[in-house]
Each structure stands twice: as structure tokens, then as C-alpha cells.
Amino acid sequence: MFVALLCGAVFFPGLFLSLRTVLRSAFTHWTDADVVAVSERLVSSIHASLAATAGVVVVTSCRDVMTDRHWLVDGFVLFGAPYMAYDICAMYLNHYHTQKVKGHDGAYGHHSLRTVKSFLLREWMLVLHHAALLLIFMPITLFFRRGLGDFFIGCMFTTEFSTPFVSIGKILIQLGLDNSRLHRINGVMVLVSFFTCRILLFPFMYWMYGQQYGIPLHRVAFHLPLHCNVGNLAILAPQIYWFILLLRKAHRLYLRQNRAKADSQRDSLKTE
Template sequence: MDRQTDSWSILVGGCLFFPGLFFFFKRTLTQLGCNHGDATTASARAVSAVQAIMASSAGVIIVTSCEDVMRDRHRLQVKGHEGRVGVGGYLRRELLLVLHHLFMVLACCPASLFCRQGRGDFFQGVLFLAELSTPFVCLGKVLIQFQQQKTLLHNLNGALMILVFFCCRVLLFPYLYYAYSRYLRVPLLRVPLEVPWPCNLGAGLLMGLQIHWFLLICRGALRLLLRPATP
């Protein structure tokens, strides 16, 4: 009962903390002279980056403290975009992103907080590490928003974003199966047969999205590199 109360407290706290942080950033940027659209977009990126730093920090702490990947416990859990288009236009343009976050909120979050039966903190921590790439993604979009895409900072951030995104989002799912294969002491290819089918389905859907976004990032970077220099 205490654990369930704890989970609800975390959920309610996140629902209050992140919107409050968004309005704080937005008000600060507006007072600094940003227009409404820029302040809204930059604030959303800032909140996303803060959430990512918190989640990945929690992931590092959890992963490094769990020896038994199924039974060791470490109760630290955290989870929490453009203001210039209408809701309909945003949904059409960012449908995959919206579906991804709906899946995280409606399926992954309840499963993480209430359905794990006290097991799998290690895997929860590894999933938090996916957020390591988010600050780089957000910084890149903010730099583009303020027309700083030709700067050294943007180029350096782009290179780091590609590397971190590949390691922490694309390779993350094969690593989860590898860690579980070591726990079960079975060959890696047998692991999908040993886990419940909803886990395989969820991992497949999430990994497919990560690969899709990684290819989009690489295509954007390639287009930037091949673009002829402006005289």
C-alpha cells in the first residue's frame, strides 16, 4: 500500500512540477524580451531538457546500484512543444511524436509505476538513460529557432546528438535483451521467447520509432554537410 501511495505521489508531483517549470521559464523569457511564440517554444525545450537530465541521472544511479537486474530495488523514478501552429497542424506534422508520448504516458508510465511488482528497477534505469539525448536535441532546435545553425556550437552539438542518440536510444533495446539473456543464462536470440509478448511488442514499437528518428537526424545532418557554402 505504501509503495502504491508513493507512486501516486510521484505522478501527482510530476504533474505539478513540470507545468510549473514551464510557466516559470516562459515568464522569465518574456520578461527578458522574447516574443510569446519564441518564449513558449524555448520554454518547452528547456523543460524537456530538465526532465531528460533528471531522468538520465536517475537512470545512472539505478543502473549502477542494481546487481540483480530483476530483483534489486532502487526507488528513484522521474518522467515528465511548438507554439506557432494550431493543434491540428501540429498533430499532422508531429503525429509520430504525439503517439510516442501518449504511449509513454498511457502504457509505459502505469506499467512502470504499478505493474512491475517490485522487479526490474535495473531495466527501468536503463530506459531512463534514453533521455541523455534529449538535451542535445532540444539545444539544437533552440539554436535553429534563434538562427544559430551556422555556429560551431550547433555543429558540435549536432555531432554529439547523433552519437548519444544512437548509443542511448537505438542500441538501448538490444542491450536490454542482452542484459536479460545474461540474467537467464540463455542465448540472446532466445530471449524474445522468454519474455511476455507485450514486452516484445512495446520494445519493437519504441525501437522502430527511435530508428526512424535517428535516420531523420542523419539525413538532416547529411543535408547540412552537403549544402553548398553561401558566398
């Protein structure tokens, strides 16, 4: 148990520092904000890929959704727990350097309680999400489940499947490729993977429970303890909120690209 926790505590910060060093050497024209942002997103993608892979292995290995066990559940929870603490720090560094580059020198000349407060106000939902996973989800998974529900924990791991596409989209914007076909294709993958793995996942879990015990999908919630339904709702609610934000962003990008295309066509007609 301690070994997995220690490995995670070394792996994720170490990978972040290594990527910062490599990117700073490879892209000398990048600012500190660029280097930190891309490093954070690459580490996030690697963690998400590992989590989703672990989730698929667990889900496909558990025949009984309640009683089957898989060693990857506890192992990856311990390995991934330090990532949550690391990522809060990495997000803060990203915020700090980004605001500094924007010219907010008065507030961001150095690290202080003011910079921390600004970060928390801006990213409070993500920080709360990470803290809840670390302080609530991890203890429940390790100590309070009585060995039940590895299948459902594996399902929760698979929610990270959409994260690499989100990170790739941000990196493409960083590289100035936000109007490229690759960015548009990746945007579609973000929406599809997010909706499938973070929203449809919940009715899928209820359906699988119903299949196990012969309960119709619309009756499953009434057969579960209240705290299970409340917990699922607490996890699902921010996913729906983030998906709405993604849809709005995709709509703005679509309108912007249409305007750019229309302007380009008008300019070409004028030149003719």
C-alpha cells in the same frame, strides 16, 4: 505516491511559466513563438536530465536485472507522468504561436478545434509517444510488473540522455547559430547519444538478461514472453524512424554548409 505526482504536476508547468516570464523580459525582441519554443525546450532538457540521471542510478544499483528494486523507479515514474501531459500542451502552444508568426492568421487567429487538429496532424507521432508513455508505460510500471525489472525501467529512463542535445540544437538555430562550430559539435553529440541510448540500448538490455541467466545474445528473445519482445519493438521502431530523420537532417546541413563554403571561396577568388 500522491506527493510525487503532485510535485511533478506543479514543477513542470510552473517551470515553463517561469521561463516564459524570464525570457520575455530578457529578450524583448523575441516573438511569443520564440519565447514559447525556447521555454518548452529548456523544460524538456531539464526533465530529460533528471530522467537520465535517475536511470543511471537505477541501472548501476541493480545487480540482479530481474529482482533488484530501487525506490527511484516508481518515484520518478510518478513525478515524470505529469510532464507527458504538460508537454503535449506545451508542444501545442509552440505549434500555435509558430504558425501564427508565419502569417496563418486565418487559421491561427485564436485557439479552436481547427488549430488542435492541425497540431495533431503535424505532431501525431510525438503525441502518440507521450500518450503511450502516460497511459500504457506508467500503469505497467506501477501496477503490473509484480516488482520485477527495475533495471530495465532504469534503462528506459536513460533513453532521455539525447534529449538535451536535441533541444540545444533547436535553441542554437533559434539564436541564429546554426552555422557555428558549436552547432556542428552538438549535432555530432545528438547522433552519437541518440544511437547509443535509444537504439543500442535494446541489444544491451537483451545482453544483460543473457548474462544474468547464461543465455547467448541471439537466443535471448526466444526466452522472453512474446509481449516483452513486442513491447520493446514498439518502443524501438519510432526511435529508428527518428534517427533516420536526424541523419537526413544532418546530411542536408552538411551539404548546405559545403555549398556556402564553396560560394564563399568563389567570391573571394573573384575579388582577388
